[in-house]
Amino acid sequence: MDCPECGTRMLAFAVPADLREYLPGDEPGATICPRCLELRPVTDPPEESPDFRQIADAFPAESEAAIPMALVVGLLSSLAIYRQEISALLVNVERAGVDPLLVIDRLSIADGVEPSVDLQGRRRQLEQLL
Template sequence: MSCPDCGSDRVALRVPVDLRDHAGSETVAVCRGCLRVQPADADTADPGTPADVDEAIPDGEGGVAFLLACGKLGSLALNRSAIVELFEYAEDAGVDVYLTLDRLAETVPNPHFDVSRRLEQVDEFL
């Protein structure tokens, strides 16, 4: 399955029950090229892991929360409370949000947000 925005491959991920309000579905598709997140068909036969999106992203629920937050980073003004909640969830699950964002700046080809700029802004409200 390819991303409708950039054409890169997408990875299907199962969303933990605690995070489904932020995802809009049980399964999401995360683009490996731009990190956009979109609801996906719940019947996806073989969901992946966050590390399948990029090796810098830890697996597990924390990695899913991190990616859901990345999907919302295109608009801090509209998504600030959700971003804070998702990054806090990720941190509680053991994800170093700052380090992971920093690594993504080097490894993701065309993120839909300015990683360096968002890193500074996220630092202000986390």
């Protein structure tokens, strides 16, 4: 599936049952665009997780951190609406041993990543949530 925003091939992944409540919609999976970081729910996700490092080297490689981090990044465009979900997902990323704010810092300067949201601005707002 190509991103409806920028046309880049999206990465599809299954969202574990314990994280589905944080994904908009009722679908069991999601896609994320490695270029603009657009997040979309999907009904038929693959069984295996993709290599999230296709987004950027800054992205966690392990699914335990990568999936909640992908959800966080995808929800950042609506921080006011998804504040509670983002807060809970940040805790999941930290529990997996990854600093989510550092990932956002690195994504903001990563080659090939062109999000529609100001990651540095959102990072400052996220600091207040933690």
